[in-house]
Amino acid sequence: MRNLITDVAGIKVGHAEDERLASGTTALIFDQQAVAAVDVRGGGPGTRDTELLAPEMTVERIDAITLSGGSAYGLDAGSGVQAWLREHGRGFAIGPVVVPIVPGAIIFDLVNGGDKDWGRFPPYRDLGFQAAQNASDDFKLGTAGAGYGATTVNLKGGLGSASMQTADGVTIGAIVAVNACGSVTVGNSEHFWAAAFEQSGEYGARGMPPSVPPEALVPVMKGSPRANTTIAVVATDAALTTAQAKRVAVMAQNGLSRAIYPIHTPLDGDTVFAVSTGTKPLRDPVYALSEIGALAANVLSRAVARGVFEATALPLAGALPSWKDRFGGTR
Structure with missing residues (x-):
């Protein structure tokens, strides 16, 4: 186990970044087409091909998912991933033609100090292609993708991931780009809201504070009304229908609620995809599904904290410090 979403068999992850741009893209590539669903809670989402993930829609499986910076410009990343998949003969077959199905979501990072004067066309299509090319079992956390x-x-946000196995041998993983309107720490302390779910000191082993100070419960949010959004994918190798995957996505949103405060505001576009690679039969259609959804929320909480814990500050004037800049490493 790598403690990454790629512990779920059949998933690879790749990143591509541009240091001058101060932005990047992450691609999740599935070895075989996967069942997927999505749940959107934020008030300002930016998404691609999420409507086709509804249970009543025709296309039942997808080839990849993109998570990207760049706000609406970043939706071009899906076209780059799609181009890579097409070159490899992957996609939804319509007669002699294949159309790769690549849903995605974006965060707003356009005012973080990077040079966004890219000319006529934004760079995210090329970043998406590069991310797909780079897909592998191992990938960087923190200031990546x-x-x-x-x-x-x-604090500096970042890219986080985590995984676990159930007693039945089902693997559950999560990946998340943490660009929250709110905070992942209890006020300005070293303690993560997600401390209760930490495994093996994966984000500093600081635990919860002895008590939560009243000031930590006062919502503190970014001043820019569109510089936000947390986007995530939870995945399992349990065989799920689209409707069951939707329930997992809904339940997994609780992982964001436990790790970020406040969350799902009008200033965010918080979006969670749920994916099933479908290699292990579901033991029970109700109880086992409930367990997977509950544990997916736990894993997503851990991924959020890891994303911030592993981040490094951008080398830009006025950039926010990283968690490690302020509090050091693991105790």
């Missing part, structure tokens, strides 16, 4: 330019209200 879709989390490269991410921030929270008080």
